[in-house]
Amino acid sequence: MLKNKNIILGVCGSIAAYKAAVLVRLLIKAGANVKVILTSDAANFITPLTLATLSKNPVYTQYFEKETGVWSNHVELGLWADMLIIAPASANTLAKMANGICDNLLSAVYLSAKCPVFLAPAMDLDMWKHKSTQSNIERLKSFGNTIISPNSGELASGLYGEGRMAEPEEITAFLTGTFKKKLPLAGKxxxxxxxxxxxxxxxxxxxxxxxxxxxxxxxxxxxxxxxxxxxxxxxxxxxxxxxxxxxxxxxxxxxxxxxxxxxxxxxxxxxxxxxxxxxxxxxxxxxxxxxxxxxxxxxxxxxxxxxxxxxxxxxxxxxxxxxxxxxxxxxxxxxxxxxxxxxxxxxxxxxxxxxxxxxxxxxxxxxxxxxxxxxxxxxxxxxxxxxxxxxxxxxxxxx
CATH class of the missing domain: 3.40.50.10300 (CoaB-like)
Structure with missing residues (x-):
């Protein structure tokens, strides 16, 4: 279902960013074309080189390279994508998306994208349960975005509860199932x-x-x-x-x-x-x-x-x-x-x-x-x- 699909994977600052490497590998294995956008905080958890090697594409981290002046065209990236996945999606990025704040490349691509958008939140239990986060989630749903719900499990804080990012295998299966439902022989x-x-x-x-x-x-x-x-x-x-x-x-x-x-x-x-x-x-x-x-x-x-x-x-x-x-x-x-x-x-x-x-x-x-x-x-x-x-x-x- 994902063969030849153009997928942008946005990775935010979260300990769950390490799972992005596995997710990229699974998407490539499924035949997708993958480009990765890292937020500046995400680069503290996983290197651009790792994701560039796995995706076989350069990793985008900012609007332009100061040394070369090369510009990452957020509009072109948004139009290129058949789907935009943000995994992990941090509470900070969810808040920006819900309120139209556009202060980095990932949020600019999100506002430019015409394709389906999937969000896999990852954060601590109290942050996930907070009314402001849940309000942002509901608002993002109203925009037509799809939430891939987090799992319950052991969290980086040591707490146990909801907020753990869905596993890469679960995300891949979710995306495959979403495309399959739209096909003419789905269920046959x-x-x-x-x-x-x-x-x-x-x-x-x-x-x-x-x-x-x-x-x-x-x-x-x-x-x-x-x-x-x-x-x-x-x-x-x-x-x-x-x-x-x-x-x-x-x-x-x-x-x-x-x-x-x-x-x-x-x-x-x-x-x-x-x-x-x-x-x-x-x-x-x-x-x-x-x-x-x-x-x-x-x-x-x-x-x-x-x-x-x-x-x-x-x-x-x-x-x-x-x-x-x-x-x-x-x-x-x-x-x-x-x-x-x-x-x-x-x-x-x-x-x-x-x-x-x-x-x-x-x-x-x-x-x-x-x-x-x-x-x-x-x-x-x-x-x-x-x-x-x-x-x-x-x-x-x-x-």
């Missing part, structure tokens, strides 16, 4: 299957296909970006997710069916992009089959059709999306699959299209809905294809 649960399945012949050999899982992983990442809680069920693949999600690794078609059925009922959207084996050996040898004769016959049986099984179980309100990889009669086969398996959308790939198919970074798709209405797309990166698929699914949700 999405299941994505990806990759091939391997059907064992013996402990060494298997029947499989060339699926890399790239398309399914791109779809899963896209739905995380849209705010959904994503569960990814993946067959054997070297692919990895860009975003954090629940991942279940399976090998065979039977394992993928079982994993899909366990979580199917709670899902709002199900996108079955895995290339599941249609057949599996009747008998699996317990030992490696030795090479003896010129010919080897393996008896196969059909695997359970996962998509048809889930289509039969689909409840009202669920959206079920399937894939069809075809080599002939592509559109007719795809539409038949859409109808037979009770799907809401079918995504058609053709191995006859250049740039489509297994183990490529691009794909070319055609989408049919339940009314057999057709949308054809050009060859695109699989990440962009995932966006096209998500757009069609969002359209179904709005209907």
């Amino acid at each position: 649960k999405v299941l994505v299957t990806a990759g091939p399945t391997f059907e064992a012949i013996d402990p060494v050999r298997f029947i499989g296909n060339h699926s890399s899982g790239k398309m399914g992983f791109a779809i899963a990442d896209r739905f995380v970006e849209l705010g959904a809680d994503v569960t990814l069920i993946s067959g054997p693949t070297a692919e990895s997710s860009t975003h954090t999600m629940k991942r279940i690794d399976v090998v065979s078609a039977a394992e993928m069916l079982k994993a899909s059925q366990i979580c199917f009922d709670e899902m709002d959207i199900i996108i079955m992009s895995a290339a599941v084996a249609d057949y599996t050996p009747v008998h699996v040898a317990s030992q490696k089959i030795k090479k003896k004769d010129n010919d080897l016959s393996i008896e196969l049986k059909k695997t359970t059709d996962i998509l048809a099984t889930l289509g039969a179980q689909k409840r009202s309100g669920q959206i079920l999306v399937g894939f069809a990889l075809e080599t002939e009669n592509e559109e007719d086969n795809a539409k038949a699959k859409l109808l037979k398996k009770n799907l809401d959308l079918i995504i058609l790939n053709s191995l006859n299209d250049k740039g489509a198919g297994f183990q490529t970074n691009t794909n070319k798709i055609t989408i049919f809905n339940k009314n057999f209405e057709k949308k054809t797309f050009e060859v695109k990166s699989k990440a962009d294809v995932a966006k096209d698929i998500s757009t069609e699914i969002l359209t179904l949700i709005k209907e």
